[in-house]
Amino acid sequence: MSLDSPARGCRETPVLxxxxxxxxxxxxxxxxxxxxxxQDAFFLVVGSRTCAHLxxxxxxxxxxxxxxxxxxxxxxxxxxxxxxxxTELDREVARxxxxxxxxxxxxxxxxxxxxxxxxxxxxxxERLTTLHAPHVRVYNYSGSGIETTFTQGExxxxxxxxxxxxxTEARELMVVxxxxxxxxxxxxxxxxxLGIGPVRMLPARRSADLPAVGANTVFAxxxxxxxxxxxxxxxxxxxxxxxxxxFGEEGTTLWLWAVAQEFGISRAHFDTVTAAPRARAAKAVxxxxxxxxxxxxxxxxxxxxxxxxxxFLARECGMTPLEVGTPFLHASITGPDLDLLPEGPVISxxxxxxxxxxxxxxxxxxxxxxxxxxxxxxxxxxxxTKWAIELVFTPVHFYEQAGDLAALFSRPLRxxxxxxxxxxxxxxxxGPGQSPGGQP
Amino acid sequence: xKLTLWTYEGPPHVGAMRVATGMTGLHYVLHAPQGDTYADxxxxxxxxxxxxxxxTYTTFQARDLGGDTANLFKDAARxxxxxxxPQAMIVGASCTAELIQDDPGGLAEAIGLxxxxxxxxxxxxxxxxxxxxxxxxxQICRALVKPMxxxxxxxxxxxxxxxLGFRHRDDVAEVTKLLGLMGISVNVAAPMGSSPADISxxxxxxxxxxxxxxxGESAARWLERTCNQPYTRVVPLGVGAxxxxxxxxxxxxGLSPKVDESALRLPWWSASVDSTYLTGKRVFLFxxxxxxxxxxxxxxxxxxxxxxxxxxxxxxxxxxxxxxxKAYGLEALITDDYLEVEDAIAAAAPELILGTQQxxxxxxxxxxxxxxxxSPVHVQDFPARYSPQMGxxxxxxxxxxxxxxxxxxxxxxxxxxxxxxxxFHSDAGPSHHGxxxxxxxxxxxxxxxxxxxxxxxxxxxxxxxxxxxPVTGAPVWQAAAERELKKIPFFVRGKxxxxxESYARDAGVAEISVETLYEAKAHYAR
Numbered sequence: 004m005s006l007d008s009p010a011r012g013c014r015e016t017p018v019l020x021x022x023x024x025x026x027x028x029x030x031x032x033x034x035x036x037x038x039x040x041x042q043d044a045f046f047l048v049v050g051s052r053t054c055a056h057l058x059x060x061x062x063x064x065x066x067x068x069x070x071x072x073x074x075x076x077x078x079x080x081x082x083x084x085x086x087x088x089x090t091e092l093d094r095e096v097a098r099x100x101x102x103x104x105x106x107x108x109x110x111x112x113x114x115x116x117x118x119x120x121x122x123x124x125x126x127x128x129e130r131l132t133t134l135h136a137p138h139v140r141v142y143n144y145s146g147s148g149i150e151t152t153f154t155q156g157e158x159x160x161x162x163x164x165x166x167x168x169x170x171t172e173a174r175e176l177m178v179v180x181x182x183x184x185x186x187x188x189x190x191x192x193x194x195x196x197l198g199i200g201p202v203r204m205l206p207a208r209r210s211a212d213l214p215a216v217g218a219n220t221v222f223a224x225x226x227x228x229x230x231x232x233x234x235x236x237x238x239x240x241x242x243x244x245x246x247x248x249x250f251g252e253e254g255t256t257l258w259l260w261a262v263a264q265e266f267g268i269s270r271a272h273f274d275t276v277t278a279a280p281r282a283r284a285a286k287a288v289x290x291x292x293x294x295x296x297x298x299x300x301x302x303x304x305x306x307x308x309x310x311x312x313x314x315f316l317a318r319e320c321g322m323t324p325l326e327v328g329t330p331f332l333h334a335s336i337t338g339p340d341l342d343l344l345p346e347g348p349v350i351s352x353x354x355x356x357x358x359x360x361x362x363x364x365x366x367x368x369x370x371x372x373x374x375x376x377x378x379x380x381x382x383x384x385x386x387x388t389k390w391a392i393e394l395v396f397t398p399v400h401f402y403e404q405a406g407d408l409a410a411l412f413s414r415p416l417r418x419x420x421x422x423x424x425x426x427x428x429x430x431x432x433x434g435p436g437q438s439p440g441g442q443p
Numbered sequence: 444x445k446l447t448l449w450t451y452e453g454p455p456h457v458g459a460m461r462v463a464t465g466m467t468g469l470h471y472v473l474h475a476p477q478g479d480t481y482a483d484x485x486x487x488x489x490x491x492x493x494x495x496x497x498x499t500y501t502t503f504q505a506r507d508l509g510g511d512t513a514n515l516f517k518d519a520a521r522x523x524x525x526x527x528x529p530q531a532m533i534v535g536a537s538c539t540a541e542l543i544q545d546d547p548g549g550l551a552e553a554i555g556l557x558x559x560x561x562x563x564x565x566x567x568x569x570x571x572x573x574x575x576x577x578x579x580x581x582q583i584c585r586a587l588v589k590p591m592x593x594x595x596x597x598x599x600x601x602x603x604x605x606x607l608g609f610r611h612r613d614d615v616a617e618v619t620k621l622l623g624l625m626g627i628s629v630n631v632a633a634p635m636g637s638s639p640a641d642i643s644x645x646x647x648x649x650x651x652x653x654x655x656x657x658x659g660e661s662a663a664r665w666l667e668r669t670c671n672q673p674y675t676r677v678v679p680l681g682v683g684a685x686x687x688x689x690x691x692x693x694x695x696x697g698l699s700p701k702v703d704e705s706a707l708r709l710p711w712w713s714a715s716v717d718s719t720y721l722t723g724k725r726v727f728l729f730x731x732x733x734x735x736x737x738x739x740x741x742x743x744x745x746x747x748x749x750x751x752x753x754x755x756x757x758x759x760x761x762x763x764x765x766x767x768x769k770a771y772g773l774e775a776l777i778t779d780d781y782l783e784v785e786d787a788i789a790a791a792a793p794e795l796i797l798g799t800q801q802x803x804x805x806x807x808x809x810x811x812x813x814x815x816x817x818s819p820v821h822v823q824d825f826p827a828r829y830s831p832q833m834g835x836x837x838x839x840x841x842x843x844x845x846x847x848x849x850x851x852x853x854x855x856x857x858x859x860x861x862x863x864x865x866x867f868h869s870d871a872g873p874s875h876h877g878x879x880x881x882x883x884x885x886x887x888x889x890x891x892x893x894x895x896x897x898x899x900x901x902x903x904x905x906x907x908x909x910x911x912x913p914v915t916g917a918p919v920w921q922a923a924a925e926r927e928l929k930k931i932p933f934f935v936r937g938k939x940x941x942x943x944e945s946y947a948r949d950a951g952v953a954e955i956s957v958e959t960l961y962e963a964k965a966h967y968a969r
Contacts, residue, residue, distance in 0.1 A: 024519070025502045029478025047446075051538035051567060056453040057481045069782070073448040079568045081444050082542070091444035099446060115476045115539035119508070148478025149505040149539070357526060376483030376495065383493030 009345040013310075013327075014338055016350050023355025026376050027305060027330055028061060029148030030156025031112060035062040036396065037160055038071045040181045043107040043209050045099065046072040048146065049092065049124060050114030061392075071106070073099070077116055088122055089130075096131055100139055107138070107210045110160060113145035140167070140210065152330040154228040154306045154395065157181055161205055164213070165235035168205075171215035176262065177241065179205045179233075180226035183398040190225070190249075190401055193259060196276045199266045205232075216241050223262050225249060225400055227340070228307035230333045247339045248311035251319045251405045252284035257339070280402035287406025288319050291413040296321035298416065301368035303377065304328040304354050305391035310337040312372075312394065312408075314344045320409055324348035325366045328359065370416060387419045449801065451756035451779050451819055455565035456537045457482050458575025458658070462583070463533060464496040464606035465635030469583075470529035471498045472520045474512070474540035474547050489822050490607055499523040503540075513545045517554050520547075524556050531587065531639035532556060533579060535563035559639070561586045573657040573731070573757055576605050580634050581661035587639055590670045591646040597696050598630040600648045600666075602674070603659025605635050609734070609818040613831035614654060618679060621834045622652070624702035625692060646670045650695045654678060654833065656733050657757060679833045680737035681841070682709055682745055707835040709842045713746055721846070725938065727752040727793035729776070729784055729802050730817025732760030734832075736767040738797050738816050741841060743771065752776065752791040754784070756799075781805070792937040795849060800824070812848030816841075918947040920955045927957045942967045 031054055034046040048054045055074035075095050081088040092111075100106060109131070111124045128143035135141065144163035146156040161179065176199055178190060187204060194202050203214030205222075214220075218240035224233065227248050237243060246261035247254045256277060263273045300322045302309040309329040316322040326349040334341070341350075351359070356377075363371060364384070371381055371388045378388040389412055399408040456473060463471040464486050473479070480500050486492045501519040503512045520534065534547040548562025561582050565575045580603075601618060604611035615632050622629065630648035631641045645666065651674035653663045663674040673695055679688035686700070693700035712718065726748045728735045732755035742748040754776025755764045761777045768775035776787050785805045788796060796806045796813040800821045806813030815824060816832075831837040920928070931939050939960075946963035947955050 023502065024480070024500050025477045026480050026483065027477060028481055029476070031478070032481075049444075052447075052450060052452075052454040052571065053456075053479060053538050053567070055447050055450045056457065057478065059449050060453075060481055060485055070448055073446050075444045076447050077444060077568060079566075082568060088444065095444055095446045115478070116542060118505070119539055119542045147505075148476040149503065149508065152477060357522075374484070375488050376480060377487070379487040379491060379493055380495045 008342055011346040012342040013344045013346055013348065013350055014334070014341040016341075016346060016348075018332055019349055019351040021351060021353045021355045021358065024357065025152070025330075025354045026303065026356045026374050027354065028153040028374075029057070029115075030146035030151030030153065030159055031057060031114065031148075032061050032153050033146065033156030033160060034058060034072045034112065036181055037157060037206065040184075040208065041108060041206050041210075043105060044071065044110060045103060045106045045108070046110045046112055047096065047099065048072070048074040048112045048114055049117045049122060050074055050077065050112075051116045052076055054114045054116075071103075077120075082120060088120075089127060092122075092127055093131065093134070096135075096141075100135060107140070109135075109139055109141045110163075111141060111143040112156075112160075113143065113147055113150075115147045115149050118145060118147050118149060142167070152304075154226070154308075155331070157226065158229045158231045161229060162231035162235045164205070165216065165232060165239060168213060168239070169215040170239075171217045172219055173201075173215070173217070174219040174221075175214070176200070176202045176266070177205055177214050177216065177220055177222040177236070178202060179222050179224050179236070180229055181206055182225055182400055184208070186398045186400050186404060189403055193276065193280070193401070194262065197259070197263055197266075197268050197273065199262060199268065221265055223258065224336065225258075226308075227311055227333065227337050228331075230331070230336060233336060245336075245339055247314065247343060248308075248337075249400050250308075250311050250408060251315040252281055252288060252402065253319055253343075254311060254315055254340075255284065255401050255405070256281060277402075284402040284405035288409045290406060291409035292320060294413040294416050295409065297323070298369035299323045299325050299366070300370045300372065300412070301325045301363050301366055302327045302329070303356075303359060303363070303371070303373040303391070304330045304351070305372070305374050306395045307331060307333075308394055309372070310344065310350075311340045313348065314340045315408065316412060317345055318343060319405075320412070322370075322412075325368050326351060326359075326362060328352075328354065330354070370412060372412075387415050389415050447780075449781050451781070451799065451801065452571035452573060453482070453485075454538055454567050455570045455572060455575025455578070456535060456563075456567065457485070458572040458577070458605075459533065459535060459563055459565060459579040460486070460496055460498055461572070461576045461605040461607050461658070462579040462634045463498060464492070465604065465608075465611075466497075466633075466637055466639075468530040468638035468640065469497060470523055470527050470532050471496075472516070472523050472532060472534045472547070472551070473498055473500050473537055474516050474535070474545060475500045475502070475537035476539050477502045477504060479537050479539075486606055489820060490825050491822075492606070496606075497527065497529070501540075508543065512540075512543055513550055516545055516547055516550050520551050520556065521554060524558065529558060529639075531559040531561060531583070533561045533563055533583065535565055536567075538567035541567050559586055571757075574759065576658040577661050580605075580659060581665055583634070583639070583642060584645070584662045584665055587642045588645045588666065588670065589643070591644070593649055594630060594647050597627050597698065598648045599627055599650050599652050599692075600630050600645050600672075601632040601652045601654060602663050602666075603653055603655030603657070604632060605655075605658050607818075607820060608635070608655065608658070609731075609816075609820055609824055610830060610832045610837075611635055611655070612825075613829055614833040614837065616829070617831035617834040617836050618652060618654060621679065621685070621689070621702070622692070625689065625696075625698050625700070627692070627696065627698065646672075648672060650674065650692075652692070657731055657760070678733055678737055680734065680837065681741035682707065682835070682838045683740060684737055685834055685838065704835060707838060709745060709835075709838040712839075712842050718746075718846075721849075722747050723749045724795055724849070725749050725751045725791070725793045726795045726797055727788050727791050727802075728816070729754050729756070729788075729796070729798040731755055731757055732764045734817035735797075736763060738841075739767060739771060741838075742797065742845075745838075746842070746845065748795070751793050752787055754778065754787070785809075792941055794935075794937070795845070797845065814845045814848050918944055918953055918955050918959075921957075924955045924957050924960050927960055939964070 113124050124143040128141045131141040142163045144159040207213045216239045220241035222241050223244045244261050246258045249255040249258040309327050313324040313327045328351040332352045371386050381388050398404050486496050501515050534551045551560045604615045619629050631645050651672050653674045666672045677688040677691050679685040689700040739750050750771045756779045765775045781801050796802050797816045799817050803813045943963040
């Protein structure tokens with residue numbers, strides 16, 4: 004795959020900004036992966052039954068005996084007087100922490116109702132930190148739908164941790180964004196082979212491993228939705244390394260090379276280390292190229308991964324993005340990806356779902372990437388869809404997952420081909436007097 | 444404020460969505476922040492619906508709060524009408540919108556839409572999903588139903604089925620067939636399957652069949668008062684209840700309750716000898732009150748189980764639930780905290796759980812088989828095949844569903860006969876459940892028995908451990924007695940253990956020996 008930029012990228016493309024009904028999760032959803040990542044953390048949403056219902060519906064959480072997240076459900080009496088709400092909160096937290104002595108970090112997560120009634124969770128977090136120090140550190144951030152969409156919840160969470168990180172003058176690399184452990188290990192191993200270190204992760208698996216930050220810290224983002232975290236780290240003096248995101252062979256190589264250059268690694272050494280995994284990634288992606296090449300793709304806004312993923316599909320899989328919708332466009336963070344994404348697609352920010360469905364229907368893309376609420380209705384109208392949420396919950400970053408990432412997009416197309424294959428219908432199932440569907 | 448890790452019921456506006464999504468020609472404009480659209484996926488994914496729920500969310504954001512969320516609502520309602528042209532509209536607020544007090548009903552009235560607009564008042568901080576569905580259907584009836592002349596032949600309405608209901612799709616079909624056998628046709632089945640136009644002609648039915656009191660009782664009562672339509676109280680779940688239902692309908696209509704029962708198989712399946720092993724199996728029931736109360740009757744009188752615990756999560760039905768439990772000598776468990784349910788199940792040590800998807804997971808954790816009898820639902824509660832719970836075919840389905848998680852009769856017989864041989868032992872597990880059989884090395888039986896116990900994977904092992912831990916002053920098991928206990932087939936071991944311990948306590952025996960075990964066995968022999 005060529006590393007050359009296209010003649011014109013999408014950085015200057017005018018953005019179609021829309022507002023209206025949004026078919027996107029709120030930021031609370033991030034708790035689903037954040038609580039798996041931070042193994043000594045508990046996420047306590049202060050909200051309504053709707054918040055609790057969202058979390059269990061989005062996650063199918065019945066599998067956990069006692070999950071490390073829950074909702075303090077506001078009741079009528081909490082809405083009557085705020086002083087009472089604070090007392091109630093303190094009591095619920097005390098009860099929770101005595102029941103779960105394994106918890107070292109507690110996140111009070113604001114919701115739409117807690118924000119509308121102006122329950123001050125920042126102050127509550129300070130109060131509770133004092134109460135439960137040194138055993139438990141209490142943070143707060145908002146995952147509310149009136150403030151955040153879906154992956155913005157992780158951004159709000161990490162940004163809330165940054166001011167409390169220890170200070171350091173050490174020259175260290177900080178990799179920012181929650182990755183599945185298996186991917187994180189691959190990332191660390193590649194950086195180690197390149198001779199880059201020490202490397203710190205935010206978030207860390209356990210609170211004892213939280214990174215320190217200072218003027219000599221450089222940080223690279225592995226998720227494109229971390230705008231506030233970027234600002235918070237910059238405020239602590241850290242320097243951002245802009246790069247395309249590590250999706251696919253090309254994205255991973257460019258991301259690693261941006262880091263390698265910062266740490267003075269030679270191109271020769273870089274190529275030695277990355278040659279084998281690059282070849283593996285290219286080979287794995289190529290296995291799906293036949294299915295994806297020349298097909299068009301339409302992104303509904305979901306996780307903010309849309310821009311880098313469109314870049315991956317366009318440049319490594321030969322697909323043609325028709326519209327790339329994203330809840331927010333952080334031009335400063337996804338700029339390198341926008342430069343590489345060949346011009347052509349509509350870039351849209353925000354959503355009016357009815358109008359976007361009209362556009363999607365008119366565009367008749369070969370593949371539509373959308374949320375779970377839209378997928379079956381679109382399939383029933385004859386479209387082929389990929390659930391966007393799987394792109395967030397599945398390990399897709401770095402070289403060894405490049406093939407898996409391509410497979411997520413090719414599988415719906417292969418499936419559609421299998422189920423509609425005309426040869427099978429006529430030759431296998433159609434007996435005398437039978438319709439093609441095998442109905443008597 | 445109450446800490447909740449998981450909830451049996453969603454908020455009330457999700458109940459309203461269940462009504463709207465089951466209907467056609469109705470649109471719901473919901474004043475709600477971004478994110479509340481998650482509820483769409485319940486319908487499109489769990490129920491595999493091929494249409495989006497007919498819901499427009501106003502999607503207000505923080506920056507709108509200082510400004511004009513009321514206008515946002517009006518625009519959304521106008522645009523929704525223009526795009527979907529519904530016969531009627533329901534309007535309401537989700538939990539957050541309730542706090543900003545925009546009055547969706549008043550706003551919608553002010554813009555003068557050319558269709559009936561039904562305002563919903565669903566208190567999010569007091570009530571839950573079932574209430575929301577019940578109240579929404581009630582309000583739709585109040586707005587659209589008028590008393591009118593009866594149909595010439597005898598007809599009825601079927602009330603209560605909604606989208607995302609446990610087997611509602613097939614129950615309505617089965618009960619329609621059943622009523623057809625009596626010569627009664629269905630005027631309107633609602634809310635699921637009806638349009639506002641259908642609702643407006645509900646008044647011409649002679650009576651109402653209330654299938655789901657949780658979601659249809661308020662409407663049934665209102666129709667009784669307003670249209671003078673009596674409604675049925677018996678829910679036809681199980682053989683006895685179905686026959687009672689037919690008699691109740693006969694009393695209302697003067698028709699004969701005698702219908703063709705040739706397709707009913709449960710009674711013979713239950714009487715045939717392979718089912719002998721079901722006798723007295725201890726079952727624990729939990730779910731919505733209607734399904735649990737009916738299931739207890741089936742379990743006790745039609746399959747021959749022993750009901751050792753029962754309860755429901757919907758507090759609205761606590762009174763009938765308590766009365767039903769009392770009939771089995773039990774105290775009903777009324778709670779929406781699944782950890783409490785888990786504790787109650789562990790303490791009761793049943794051989795089978797009949798519950799919701801949550802109890803199925805509890806069963807997995809405790810190593811107890813479970814069949815699902817009630818909402819809340821998951822994707823597997825929407826089978827491709829016809830699979831009602833109600834009527835005679837429903838009884839057949841229930842027999843199969845409940846028996847399936849258990850070891851088959853002949854298989855249980857073999858397990859008893861060859862107990863603790865190297866292939867038939869507790870860790871081999873029921874063969875049709877996919878768990879890999881663990882062959883034991885016959886040369887080292889004792890060491891392996893202990894190792895197997897530590898694995899925690901064996902049926903009842905965890906439960907026994909749980910049950911043992913909190914009891915202080917409980918009799919202690921001697922090693923030999925514990926080994927002997929493990930020779931008892933796993934599916935009766937829990938019972939044997941419990942009986943022995945209570946015998947030992949009563950007899951003042953501090954240490955249980957092999958002797959005590961067999962004395963207890965003789966004591967409890969029936």
